Amino acid sequence: MRPCKGMSGNSGLAAAIIFLLGMGTLLPWNFFITAMNYFTDRLNNTKGTNGTEQEDKDPYMFGNLSVLLAQLPLLLFTLLNSFLYQHIAERVRIAGSMIMILLLFILTTIIVKIEMTPDHFFSVTMATIWFINMFGAVLQGSLFGLVGKQSPKLNSLFMSGQAVAGIFSGLAMLLSNILNSDPRTSALGYFITPCVATLLTLCCYFILPYVIPDPENGSTDKSETKNEPLTDIRESVTLVKVKFNDDSGLDTNGKAVFNKSDSEACEKLDDFKQESTEEKSTVPQVFKQIRVMAFCVTCVFAVTLSVFPAITVRTKPTGFFKGKEHIFVPLYSFIVFNVMDWIGRYITSRIQWPSKKSYLFPLLVVLRVIFIPALMLCNIESSHLPVVFNHEAAYVVIMSLFAMSSGYFACLCMSYATQLVKPKDAETAGALMTFFLALGLSMGAGLSFGLKMII
Numbered sequence: 001m002r003p004c005k006g007m008s009g010n011s012g013l014a015a016a017i018i019f020l021l022g023m024g025t026l027l028p029w030n031f032f033i034t035a036m037n038y039f040t041d042r043l044n045n046t047k048g049t050n051g052t053e054q055e056d057k058d059p060y061m062f063g064n065l066s067v068l069l070a071q072l073p074l075l076l077f078t079l080l081n082s083f084l085y086q087h088i089a090e091r092v093r094i095a096g097s098m099i100m101i102l103l104l105f106i107l108t109t110i111i112v113k114i115e116m117t118p119d120h121f122f123s124v125t126m127a128t129i130w131f132i133n134m135f136g137a138v139l140q141g142s143l144f145g146l147v148g149k150q151s152p153k154l155n156s157l158f159m160s161g162q163a164v165a166g167i168f169s170g171l172a173m174l175l176s177n178i179l180n181s182d183p184r185t186s187a188l189g190y191f192i193t194p195c196v197a198t199l200l201t202l203c204c205y206f207i208l209p210y211v212i213p214d215p216e217n218g219s220t221d222k223s224e225t226k227n228e229p230l231t232d233i234r235e236s237v238t239l240v241k242v243k244f245n246d247d248s249g250l251d252t253n254g255k256a257v258f259n260k261s262d263s264e265a266c267e268k269l270d271d272f273k274q275e276s277t278e279e280k281s282t283v284p285q286v287f288k289q290i291r292v293m294a295f296c297v298t299c300v301f302a303v304t305l306s307v308f309p310a311i312t313v314r315t316k317p318t319g320f321f322k323g324k325e326h327i328f329v330p331l332y333s334f335i336v337f338n339v340m341d342w343i344g345r346y347i348t349s350r351i352q353w354p355s356k357k358s359y360l361f362p363l364l365v366v367l368r369v370i371f372i373p374a375l376m377l378c379n380i381e382s383s384h385l386p387v388v389f390n391h392e393a394a395y396v397v398i399m400s401l402f403a404m405s406s407g408y409f410a411c412l413c414m415s416y417a418t419q420l421v422k423p424k425d426a427e428t429a430g431a432l433m434t435f436f437l438a439l440g441l442s443m444g445a446g447l448s449f450g451l452k453m454i455i
Helices: 010-034 036-043 062-087 092-113 118-148 152-179 183-211 222-245 259-276 285-305 327-346 362-376 392-419 423-454
Strands: 045-047 054-055
Touching: 010 092, 010 118, 010 152, 010 183, 036 062, 036 118, 036 183, 045 259, 062 092, 062 118, 062 423, 092 118, 092 183, 118 152, 118 392, 118 423, 152 183, 152 327, 152 392, 285 362, 285 423, 327 392, 362 392, 362 423, 392 423
Parallel strands: none
Antiparallel strands: 045 054
């Protein structure tokens, strides 16, 4: 595997494109859910029995159903992508998904200005949520498979881009709350931004083949890529021929004599032949090699989503931000989380500890479960549990460690998985890991309902 060969002159551009691709996979959905006030505002006004308007807090259970309809297609289509990606061209899966997401956000933007009954609006929004996450699942699985064939550093950059998407949506929420913007006005900004971002991501994807090589094909320099393997074979064959036709290559009995350099040449021929004829492993075979990392990434996201954001957004400030929940929640429950999550992912490009085969790695991942009770024992609104960490500073420290460890271990899991398989199986490993990532998200979302009942 030669992920970086031929791209030394374009390494900075390649890194930027991979980063933007990562950001583009999650930024649309992050901005969609950031507009929650807009959705609830359009759904909460219902007609009372006397013909007057009365406000119900959540007549459609929009919050719960939106989570459910987001996770089901994400889980289903990441699984399908793991098995079917070999039968559908990569460009069709990635570019096609981006185009469909773009069209769905254009539709969502147009609907902001169209009046309709809450029932019709609810139906259209639920369908939009389903299809955005359906195409998002295919997009994520395909891009993780694509990036999995590259170097671990680029894998880390891709996941860092995903974390930055959350930072932008958090900043948008904070700005909207500070300015006290009208929900519909804010929604226009929330939906137009993903349209622009998706167009940019699509352009980046089309540029990618000219900047970064496909490890299975070698360098991006076509002349070099075409000739390099043939040159190696030609040199090796010539060497063997010389040995057989030159008396200096024969012993006293007329038998060929090979020294170390000759043996290496023959080994090169054997390796190239094996690499050329080797087929990709089946999905079960790849899963067997990455099963520990699959368990770890599931555990990481199950723990993270069980309390974030369902529990963390209910934390009340007691110090400087007391009475300023509209600033505290987006700042400390979203921006701090996403910034620390991004830092955790970035660290993996510098430090990779524990190693991928260390028993300590899955142990540390499982130990993250301690953050669940720690965050539930903060100053949660209307909680029946005792408040152990009352001051908001304690909450910020716990949240920072929680987010950093989430980003760090999630990124390591995705990077290690592709390192545990052969280069030709890296795409399969990436697609499979995306399914288990989605499985962790679904388990965490389901667990959050139970935790909300406890508090």
